[in-house]
Amino acid sequence: MDKAAATNRQARFHYHIFESFEAGIELKGTEVKSLREGNASLSDSFARVDDGEIFLYNCHIGPYAFGNIANVEPLRTRKLLLHKKEIGRLLGQTAQKGMTLIPLKIYFNKRGIAKVELAVAKGKLLYDKRESIKDRDSKRELKRALKSRSK
Numbered sequence: 001m002d003k004a005a006a007t008n009r010q011a012r013f014h015y016h017i018f019e020s021f022e023a024g025i026e027l028k029g030t031e032v033k034s035l036r037e038g039n040a041s042l043s044d045s046f047a048r049v050d051d052g053e054i055f056l057y058n059c060h061i062g063p064y065a066f067g068n069i070a071n072v073e074p075l076r077t078r079k080l081l082l083h084k085k086e087i088g089r090l091l092g093q094t095a096q097k098g099m100t101l102i103p104l105k106i107y108f109n110k111r112g113i114a115k116v117e118l119a120v121a122k123g124k125l126l127y128d129k130r131e132s133i134k135d136r137d138s139k140r141e142l143k144r145a146l147k148s149r150s151k
Contacts, residue, residue, distance in 0.1 A: 029072050
């Protein structure tokens with residue numbers, strides 16, 4: 001099972017997710033050790049295609065506690081590693097109005113390599129969010145009723 005270093009828990013609430021991709025991430029210095037400690041945040045982060053390459057913005061990876069001058073800036077722009085065909089496909093999808101790239105989680109695969117799950121998404125409107133809350137609450141009530149009935 002893949003170990004998640006950071007998840008964007010609000011992403012599925014704020015966005016309609018259409019498709020997700022797995023991408024490698026270019027890390028420097030002690031960022032890998034900091035990620036293994038779970039010292040990362042994906043809130044307010046997004047990805048963008050620039051000059052045929054994909055970059056991750058506003059991803060906060062905190063400095064490693066035992067690092068020294070090898071620590072890098074926590075909010076620096078990081079390059080995501082994808083095949084050219086995938087980048088072209090993502091460029092075409094994000095060219096549509098309202099579509100964006102957001103990271104869903106950063107995790108380590110079975111080989112111990114840091115990966116980013118990247119999603120093509122479109123922002124939800126307020127009434128869509130209300131509908132999501134209503135669905136979540138009704139499912140919770142249904143589970144509660146079934147649980148009390150089985151006792």
